[in-house]
Amino acid sequence: MLPSVPGGARLRSDTARREVRTLRVKMVLLGSSGVGKSSLALRFSKDEFRNTSPTVGCAYLTRVVHLSDVTFRFEIWDTAGQEKYHSVTPLYYRGAHAALLVYDISKRETFIRAQVWLKELEKQCMPGSTVIGLVGNKGDLAKDRRVSVQEGHGLAIDKGLFFMETSALSGHQVTELLLAIAHRVKQSIAGQQEGLAEWQETPLVDLQHNDTFNPFASCCPKVGP
Structure with a gap:
């Protein structure tokens, strides 16, 4: 059974039968x-947690x-945070409809x-072309907090971003957070949905797998037909 959420929205897997038009949304995650x-x-993708190696x-x-x-099909780009990849990261966030600036609340x-x-x-x-959010992650480390909720919220207000604290763990x-982004993307394209490409199913291709791309490849590879 799919989880119910406020506002009449719900999350669905890529394999679920779609009854409405599906639009592609490019979302990038940036941060150290x-x-x-x-x-x-x-x-976001599988509602799972596991320890990961640096991207x-x-x-x-x-x-x-x-x-x-x-229906939005979020294409989530998880960028490397190491300094050595900084020069190529713009290749990935160029043309993004949504971007999340992620920080660790325990590391100022x-x-x-x-x-x-x-x-x-x-x-x-x-x-106005990109929905930008500021995300204080690792809320489970609140006892080691080095950035207050008020400070994160204050920066977001000052810069015109939306703000939320999360715990991926x-x-x-x-x-x-994902639903908030979806609603903001919808608002940003109200009356001009032609700005987002429509997703078409490609038979026999599993797009739920986590694929790592060459950092020097195109930032916007063709996905689907």
Whole structure:
């Protein structure tokens, strides 16, 4: 049975039969190495948690979100946080419809680094074209907190972002985060859905697998027919 969520929305697997038009949404996760981007991406995609190794280049997963009148197929790009990949990361977030700036609430330097990523992102994105969220991850480490909720929320308000704290380990607020993004993407394309490409099923291709791409490959590979 699919989990019910507020607002008449629910999450569906890629193999579920779709009854409404499905639109592709490119979402990228940015942040320092070790903040839990890969774990969040896995929670988004499969609602699972496992210890992960540092991402090389970029990893790719998918998840379908069904709202009342539209279905979004999120194509989730989990970028490497290591400094050596910094120069190629713009290849992955260029053209993104949504971007999450992730930091670890127990490591203040990652919060500062998220602000650097925001400046980089602002250079590549047209105002209003990308839904941007600030995400304080590892809420399960609250006893070791180095960034307060108020500080994260204050930065988000100042920069016009939406803000949420999550725990990829426990799954706390991960579903709520994905749905919040979906609703904001829907609002941003209201009346102009032609701005998103329609997803068409490709038989016999499993797109739920976590595939790691060469960091020097195209940032927008053709997925599907």
